[in-house]
Amino acid sequence: MHNQNDTYNKEIVLTILHKFGFQNPDSPTSFKLNNLEISKWFGIQTLLSSASATSIQPKQLLINWKSSFPPFYNIPIDLKDLRGYYCRPLKDQIQYLDPSVLTDKDISARAKDLFKVVKEWDYDEFLPFIQHLIPSGKKTDSVILKFARKKRVGKNKFMVTPR
Incomplete structure (x- = not known):
């Protein structure tokens, strides 16, 4: 991490690791990625960009969501993981619904x-x-x-x- 890229300082990397990972209790410098949290974050971002102004078919959202991951990062996705962030204005359509509003x-x-x-x-x-x-x-x-x-x-x- 040192001298490879000055854009990412130690605090940024640690913040991301704490948000999207599990710290190893035996080794405080070792982390394991939390695939569910990573998947959910990508899903919410995809939902926001794909279905914020208009609704979208769930199958299309799943395609967009899966394609938003880097090619080397293949993890399972499930629309259930995004519950609390979407509504169904029509039976076969979903749309982003910001819970904070x-x-x-x-x-x-x-x-x-x-x-x-x-x-x-x-x-x-x-x-x-x-x-x-x-x-x-x-x-x-x-x-x-x-x-x-x-x-x-x-x-x-x-x-x-x-x-």
Whole structure:
């Protein structure tokens, strides 16, 4: 790392390693890359650039996401890893949804914001947007049912709609 490239100083490299890696407890100078965090970061960046202004088909997003990695870095990707960063304005389309622009006051206000964007949410895609607002010890479904409806649409599939 020394004298190879003055653009990257030790602090920058360590910051990146701490964000995208695991430090070896036996050797504080040894790190292992966290492929899930790296994949998620690339996925969010791809979602932001590909589906920010308009929606995109999930298959196309996966192609764009996979091609955003360096050629030597082949890791698995899964759309589930990006939950909490996208919505489905149409059934076969996804679009980037920045969670930081949503109301973070309480679950009711957050749900209203989410239902303004999309009227019907897949339960598993809805949860990451509100999970951090659910008080510990409370059952997720009981909190959701205070401000929304949960309906079964398949054997193990549920949708969340406004009340």
